[in-house]
Amino acid sequence: MKINRTTERSVKILELVAKANDGIDMDEICEKLVIPRTSCYDILVTLVHMGMLEVSTGAKKNYKIGLNAYRIGMSYTNNRNISEIIDPALKELSKELKKTCFFGVLEGTKIVYISKFEPENPIITTATIGTRNPVYSTSLGKAILSTMSDEQIREITKDIEFKQATRFTLKSVDELIENINVVRSRGFALDEREVEEHMECVGVPVFNEKRECIGAISASSLYKKDEDYVALGNTLKERAFKISKSLGYMP
Template structure:
């Protein structure tokens, strides 16, 4: 397969500039991508002409992503159904972790399970597609709430009766909100046998191109004392970020 060198360099330039909030000068672009100045200049002029880049004129000219590049990126996310992106990734994650994986969204103060994938020898879970569970004792619910302000969390949980579903369920609103602060700091939530006493779940929020939380993914399995749930949370964070980026999210 023959690769067009100019096209390849154009895309490399767009990718590099997209990662810089302040924009980049031509000299820096040339240095970081090892592109000759004359070639880089011609590409930049063309990309500006096509609306793919914008020019900031200060002491030195710098380049930022243009409106046309944003429109093209938006058309990608607009033309793809969320489930088309999340379902394959969730299926692969279930296979990788050998755990039951879910994608759920918030409906009122409950979690609705939208997708579910199981490994070859699954542990039976009560949650199925369409099931609704409270936000306060699910990793999915905690993960989604962790993207909100404390004020919004208090409003959303105001009508919840914090019932002890298991002996590990958090039944005090203030303690629950402190738990959400922990979730915010580490980037993933734990359902520590709070919904089903024999199950432990890890959940991470998913974001779209507007940087808004659209739901969360989780991995569930039988509770084991020797399981490293912190490491599992870190793995899930990485996979969730990959999914979010596929939906147009830019960290």
């Protein structure tokens, strides 16, 4: 297979510029990619002309990703079904953790389970695809709420009757907001035996290219006193970040 050198260099330049949040000048591009200045200059001029790069003038010309490159990149996300990205990642996560993993979205004051994957020897859970559970007692719900302001949370939960599914279920919106503050600080939510007394779940929000929370992923299993839920939460944070990036999210 014959590779066109100019095209290859153009793509490598775009990749390099995309990683430089504050932009990058031509000298640094030439040095890092080992490209002759004359060849690099011609490529940069063309990419700027095509809207793939933007250039700011100063002591040195500084290059950043252009609007047209952003539009082309977003078309990848727009043309893919979200489930095509989330389902394989969730399936792999379930196999890795040996826990039942879910993807859920917020619908009114309920969490709706959209995807579910189980390990080889699953612990039976009552939640199935299509099941609805209260937003205040699920790790999925708390993860999603953690991306909102306290005022938004109060608005969503203003008509909720906090029912005690177990002795651990939260009893009021004030208790919920206090819990959400902890979720925000550590980056993951816990359903601490609040839906089913024998089950503990960890949840993390998922974002799209507009930096909007579109739902959350979670891992569920039997409650164990010696389980390291912080480590589990951190693993889910890493996986949720990868999923979000695949959906076009840029922090």
